[in-house]
Amino acid sequence: MKVTFPHMGHLWVSVAAMLQYLGVEVVVPPPTTKRTLTLGSRYAPEFACLPLKLNLGNFIEARELGADTILMAGGCGPCRFGYYAQVEHAILEDLGYRYRLVVMEPPQRHAGELLAKIKYITGHRSWLEVARAIWFGFQKARLLDELERRAHYLRPREVRRGSTDRAFGEALKIVAAVRHPRDMAKAAEQAHRIMSEVAFDAYRPVLRVGIVGEIFTLLEPFANYDLERKLGHMGVEVDRSIYLSEWINDHLLFGLAGGRRTRKAACRAAAPYLNHFVGGHGQETVGSAALYAAQGYDGVIQLMPFTCMPEIVAASILPKLKAELGIPVLTIVVDEHSGEAGLITRLESFVDLLHGRKGVEG
């Protein structure tokens, strides 16, 4: 069995670590590129959301490298994600790509089914080993998130342009290469040291912007045109409403790993505007925007794929929140027809507006 999965930001680092620790052969899909998107958009229904198209492209490219089993998360609720894996699998079958499909349903609702799927993938491994593997993957995700947060702080303040990106790239390679949990502490120390060597100006005035929205678009730089990096180079320190380790903690570890934010906190903050689940991360988008306003952020950017149902609901509520809490909100919709130049123009205008407001208020 040669298992593949969506590339999605740094998710591949954690999933590959978990599976390889359990002795499962893994085919990491190549990083998502224009080719991935072209393949996915050619074969997916036009109105499918962008993550489905990119996943499809990932799976076609992984098949070319010998993968024969897809590992996908399942879902339930009002958005399309619940039948995503099956649609992708059916398209691949029609194209002649023979894949086994293993869908990991959310543990809260399908615990028995999830355990059976884990057993199917990991074979004779004990539950203790499986738990260690999940913890190993989580540790990698948490470390990468810490490093990314540091990069978000450094980028707008770096003395030499590009030094943060170079340092983060090196640190990422070190974390990805760790094969056993016992080596994590050393890798963490090396990676943090590399980041600490980036020269920065702590007194440089910067803007602070919170990024909210659909999780795939938030985590995959190809899907969002590397928005966080672009904003960093425009002098904006960003914070993202969902990091991968927070998602793992909320959905797979039942919040037991602690951490600075939880889904519950975002939903509580959303309650005055939206007090029920609308699928995906729509409720968290509204709640996180309210939290960013309360924390004094200069603005909020909502990222969403074209036709994303939960984010359309959130987008219709954000103007009210913006009016009541006085925080500027920019919604960016992405699909395969989006253009980078147009996005840069919109970001520059938004940043200008935030500078203007800060100047007036200051």
Ligand code: SF4
């Ligand atoms: S949350 Fe949005 S992008 Fe994700 S599957 Fe649902 S509709 Fe598609």
